[in-house]
Amino acid sequence: xxxxxxxxxxxxxxxxxxSAFAQTAVEPLTLPLAVEIALKTNPLTRATxxxxxxxxxxxxxxxxxxxxxxQVSENFAASNNPVFVFGSLLEQARFAQKNFDLRALxxxxxxxxxxxxxxxxxxxxxxxxxATRINRAQxxxxxxxxxxxxxxxxxxxxxxxxxxxxxxxxxxxxxxxEAVKLxxxxxxxxxxxxxxxxxxxxxxxxxxxxxxxxxxxxxxxAGEIVIARAALNTALGLPIxxxxxxxxxxxxxxxxxxxxxxxxxxxLAHRSDLSRAxxxxxxxxxxxxxxxxxxxxxxxxxxxxxxxxQAFNNGSADYLVGASVTFNLFDAGRKARLQQARAGExxxxxxxxxxxxxxxxxxxxxxxQFISAxxxxxxxxxxxxxxxxxxxxxxxxxxxxxxxxTELLRAETALTQTRMSLxxxxxxxxxxxAQVLLSCGRLNDVQVxxx
Numbered sequence: 001x002x003x004x005x006x007x008x009x010x011x012x013x014x015x016x017x018x019s020a021f022a023q024t025a026v027e028p029l030t031l032p033l034a035v036e037i038a039l040k041t042n043p044l045t046r047a048t049x050x051x052x053x054x055x056x057x058x059x060x061x062x063x064x065x066x067x068x069x070x071q072v073s074e075n076f077a078a079s080n081n082p083v084f085v086f087g088s089l090l091e092q093a094r095f096a097q098k099n100f101d102l103r104a105l106x107x108x109x110x111x112x113x114x115x116x117x118x119x120x121x122x123x124x125x126x127x128x129x130x131a132t133r134i135n136r137a138q139x140x141x142x143x144x145x146x147x148x149x150x151x152x153x154x155x156x157x158x159x160x161x162x163x164x165x166x167x168x169x170x171x172x173x174x175x176x177x178e179a180v181k182l183x184x185x186x187x188x189x190x191x192x193x194x195x196x197x198x199x200x201x202x203x204x205x206x207x208x209x210x211x212x213x214x215x216x217x218x219x220x221x222a223g224e225i226v227i228a229r230a231a232l233n234t235a236l237g238l239p240i241x242x243x244x245x246x247x248x249x250x251x252x253x254x255x256x257x258x259x260x261x262x263x264x265x266x267x268l269a270h271r272s273d274l275s276r277a278x279x280x281x282x283x284x285x286x287x288x289x290x291x292x293x294x295x296x297x298x299x300x301x302x303x304x305x306x307x308x309x310q311a312f313n314n315g316s317a318d319y320l321v322g323a324s325v326t327f328n329l330f331d332a333g334r335k336a337r338l339q340q341a342r343a344g345e346x347x348x349x350x351x352x353x354x355x356x357x358x359x360x361x362x363x364x365x366x367x368x369q370f371i372s373a374x375x376x377x378x379x380x381x382x383x384x385x386x387x388x389x390x391x392x393x394x395x396x397x398x399x400x401x402x403x404x405x406t407e408l409l410r411a412e413t414a415l416t417q418t419r420m421s422l423x424x425x426x427x428x429x430x431x432x433x434a435q436v437l438l439s440c441g442r443l444n445d446v447q448v449x450x451x
Contacts, residue, residue: 029163031449048148048152049148051147062133086105093316118305132293146272146276162232173221179217189207232244252381255448270441272441281348288342298325380422
């Protein structure tokens with residue numbers, strides 16, 4: 001049964017992975033689709049599902065302690081011990097007048113006894129130990145849910161970062177291609193001017209150096225695309241060389257950024273890792289209460305029915321019904337368990353406080369990084385406009401013979417650098433806002449990033 005269920009689950013996962021892979025090979029991959037695929041096929045998703053299944057099993061195990069214990073046993077013993085023989089004769093209902101003989105009582109012959117029994121035990125009150133285990137296991141369920149939410153947000157962030165990383169690499173390649181075209185045009189123009197005597201050979205050499213540098217950037221950009229696509233496939237949980245057709249662009253986009261106090265409030269209210277820490281504190285508090293409850297009595301009821309016989313096929317039946325109340329008047333380990341529970345509670349409280357401080361810092365850092373990225377984006381946009389106009393002026397002056405090729409190449413290099421900086425700033429602007437949402441525990445949807 002377990003093997004059949006495992007095979008069914010494995011087949012389902014393979015079907016989902018194959019479907020996602022086929023879908024990405026046919027349909028253009030948008031950001032929402034990429035996130036949807038990642039949430040289904042990323043191994044971390046399956047890990048969180050397994051964690052929740054373990055938590056459910058722990059709850060079921062803890063609740064099982066409230067059910068009665070039913071045991072069936074079959075025992076065989078053979079002995080010439082006087083007490084054993086005397087008792088076995090009584091159990092088998094075979095004690096007779098002759099068994100009062102002193103020689104038989106003191107030196108009995110070896111006797112066999114088969115004992116078949118059914119034992120039933122029900123705990124009516126177990127010092128709140130079962131209730132403690134159930135409560136802690138249910139806290140574990142809630143922690144597993146919080147972990148699932150945390151991992152889902154991290155997968156969204158990594159997918160978004162990788163998705164726009166591919167667009168960034170493609171934009172870098174476009175800029176590099178344009179730089180190569182400009183440099184190649186400069187080489188041709190310089191060669192023509194040298195051949196007509198309007199320029200010296202050093203101008204041609206400078207243009208060829210510019211072309212070589214632009215070609216190197218083009219080669220590097222091509223490699224960055226391969227790496228970026230591999231990173232995206234890894235985030236999606238797909239084969240690293242899975243073909244992708246990306247549908248998206250790094251366009252200008254405005255994002256609404258709340259004030260710092262509001263961001264901190266959202267983070268402390270919605271961060272899943274903080275919720276897990278708070279649940280761990282409550283779980284340790286429950287453990288403390290359970291340890292203190294060991295001072296309470298334990299109450300059990302029990303019954304037993306059995307058959308004793310000299311041979312396996314017949315015998316005498318008997319039963320037993322009873323109840324027990326147990327007080328642990330002295331337990332040398334109880335004090336140590338209390339100290340351990342107190343130390344554990346202090347530890348998780350301190351860890352929660354540290355995590356709270358860390359979350360505040362992460363929110364402030366993400367906010368400032370986003371503000372910086374937004375400011376750099378504005379500066380980069382103006383720089384591209386200025387560099388484009390500067391290149392146009394320099395080109396006109398160069399064609400009129402009013403400036404040198406060095407100034408022209410410098411202007412082309414400046415334009416290439418500003419265009420590279422612009423697309424990088426757009427990427428950091430997108431990722432920076434996603435980081436703000438992640439730091440606040442609010443990266444639940446990526447639709448806000450879609451233009």
